[in-house]
């Protein structure tokens with residue numbers, strides 16, 4: 583790919599990495615942009631200053647939400663290398679999302695090249711304070727300026743970068759989860775398995791409701807019976823019930839999370855029985871009431887591993903592990919993040935090093 587670089591006139595001051603970075607509040611000096619047209623295919627790849635840009639108000643994305651995105655992170659190791667974590671899985675999921683939304687499917691290599699190029703260019707923005715990383719947000723949206731409902735003939739692909747800390751203000755402390763029994767997130771045949779903005783737009787009403795009730799996130803139930811547990815707002819959900827790990831299967835309505843997949847690999851490797859199956863909310867609440875629900879946690883790129891300390895379903899409240907982070911949750915968090923930050927050997931081959939540009943080239 584031929585990437586044009588447009589220099590910025592003024593670099594930003596970087597935040598203090600040791601201060602609370604939060605999530606998605608700061609953006610780096612540059613972003614990656616590329617266009618797609620039905621005549622030319624992918625074109626105009628460039629790294630340009632991060633800034634607002636002009637877009638026609640009748641662009642299809644504003645009206646019919648033809649938009650997809652991804653989320654992955656770059657990590658700085660103690661010996662100053664920059665690592666990505668399983669970026670090929672994001673490339674594959676991005677392709678699946680785009681296929682479902684009738685958007686151009688970018689091949690895996692091109693996605694990886696674009697991500698590597700912008701992260702290498704912005705390597706100084708990968709923070710080094712404990713628990714911090716550079717969040718990478720690739721996105722694609724329909725830019726054709728027309729109001730008929732049909733697939734756009736033009737698209738823009740971008741990659742934004744944001745140095746981040748913990749997603750939840752709770753950090754590694756347990757979060758309270760409200761089990762949503764009114765709104766639904768996904769049904770079979772829909773877009774639940776994709777990462778598209780529309781899924782999140784439709785989830786906001788439930789999120790607002792949960793927050794008003796004092797909860798951090800919602801746990802979604804299936805869209806047909808409102809019975810089976812699916813996922814939490816920004817993460818997949820896992821439950822340790824009587825020694826076994828239970829999580830919803832990825833059968834079209836659940837997001838196939840990269841962290842989810844990695845955690846399932848670790849658990850199986852450690853000899854845990856893992857059940858990817860339908861788990862009814864009644865079974866889950868009953869396990870909570872009988873003391874069989876030993877731990878619960880969410881997994882996600884932004885959320886990493888987030889312990890769940892409380893579930894509220896129709897006013898019945900179950901506290902998990904006395905609202906303490908369980909030992910397995912802690913071990914999973916430590917192992918996963920140790921691999922991501924290059925602190926232990928990556929026997930899985932999950933990390934991919936980014937080559938920083940030499941000083942003479944920058």
Ligand code: COI
Pocket residue numbers: 652653654782816882883884885
């Ligand atoms: C991620 O974990 O990367 C996500 O995309 C979740 C996000 C909606 C904050």
